[in-house]
Amino acid sequence: MTSTMIESKSIELLNEFGLFKAPVNVVKLAEKIGITIEEQDLDDGVSGFLVRKDGADIIGVNKYHPEVRKRFTISHEIGHFKLHVEVPLFVDYYKGSKLNRKNAGGNYRLEKQANTFAACLLMPKRLILDELAKLDEELEYELKLYSLSKKFIVSKEAMDYRLKALGLYDYGF
Ligand SMILES: [Zn+2]
Known part of the structure; x- marks a missing residue:
């Protein structure tokens, strides 16, 4: 999937729900597509996660993180939700944290795609x-x-x- 495709997907999604305006309301977007956002008491190194369950999809976000980081995390997880439908769980670590490299265990390509999606969605x-x-x-x-x-x-x-x-x-x- 190219960044151009990811960009198109993010714009389609915003237009579908009338949210194509700055600042982009990512919390509302998550609600509109049926995801529940939970602010949680997570370890400082954890930015957030996406859990996909039948009819109960949840994005968890670190409640201690600043607003701008929370918004990026939510957008990143929406990216996983829309782009990586075959994966039931993602846990995302804060880039600056040592945990990132060691425990992420994530697929670099999928993480990069979710970051591209988040940037296109928010900006x-x-x-x-x-x-x-x-x-x-x-x-x-x-x-x-x-x-x-x-x-x-x-x-x-x-x-x-x-x-x-x-x-x-x-x-x-
Ligand atoms: Zn991720």
Whole structure:
């Protein structure tokens, strides 16, 4: 599955439920597709998980993590839900944690796809272009980054990565 296909899937999903606007309401999206979100007392290294049970699909998210990380985790798990229907359980570890490498045991390809899905879902290209158009072109990249990450409720790192992936890094220079 290519990133272009993943991007199309994320946009279709947002449009289907009238959620194609910034900031993307990922909690509502999860509800709409029948997933229950549970904020849980998880180990700091664990970002979240997806459990697929008949008619009772659950996304667990670490209640101690900051809002932007929770939103990314929920989006990542929605990615697994939509893209990897054959896998009943995913447990996701925070990237900065030592647990990540040791215990994830995950399939790198599937994790990468879920991350791509999450970035596309939270930061759709068209919405980013709309927001960029509202900003002063002369604004420094750092300030644009700040403004966009606030608008989309994502971390500056995630927005920076997304802008670079979209080739918008030099926007305004
Ligand atoms: Zn994952």
